[in-house]
Amino acid sequence: MTTADGSQRAQGWTAAVRQRLGLGRLLPLGGPADGAWISERAAVTVLRRAVGGRPGPVLLELRIDVADAGTAPAPQVTPPPSALPPGPLRMEASMAATTHQPLPAAAAALRAALLTAAAQRLGLVVDEVDVRVTQLLHSDTAPDRTGPPSAEVLPAEPEGAAGRAAAGVTGVATLTRALGPSVHTDEDHVRIELATDGGHRALDVVRAVRASVTQAVDGHPSVAVLVTAVTEEPGAQVPPTG
Structure with missing residues (x-):
């Protein structure tokens, strides 16, 4: 094998690893019998689109995981490699809120929007949504609502x-x-x-x-x-x- 061949293979392996890591967790869609999974990156992208055009609180970070992997049921269909078991999910979100709305109400509005989008646009079964306010915005602030680029x-x-x-x-x-x-x-x-x-x-x-x-x-x-x-x-x- 030439040095050039070795370099090309290394670059290909690196690209594949980056692509796999870019997917994030492989989240269950539906229940144990549905045989369906979605990458965390794809799910987060959809949820950001759903809540990004709304006035009020701004979604910052969002992570999704199985709420309790220890009690999650076993899949009835062979899962993709490293996929999470098909149990109910938990979302952890951070948000920026304005001073024009009480913080509990702002967090509740974002929580409701995430739950609705997860069910209606994707089919994720979500049991918990933990929303934390990490920034306060003033009326003249124009935060970035786009989030990280899609995979x-x-x-x-x-x-x-x-x-x-x-x-x-x-x-x-x-x-x-x-x-x-x-x-x-x-x-x-x-x-x-x-x-x-x-x-x-x-x-x-x-x-x-x-x-x-x-x-x-x-x-x-x-x-x-x-x-x-x-x-x-x-x-x-x-x-x-x-």
């Missing part, structure tokens, strides 16, 4: 019966390849990685994908789906890069 989407061309079936489901923006191939096949099991359309609830899309892939693949295997991104605009498509 990079690595589109993939649909291949094989499973890939074509998944890509054809309404609400799928593109297949992705953050953890490797977009379609990973083991004995009697298929894992699909994809990005969903922002105009559709992520859990509903995943359920439809699982049903479509199970019917399309010989032997009707079990199917798990990992959502690595949610497009910002309804109907938006991510062009494949090959």
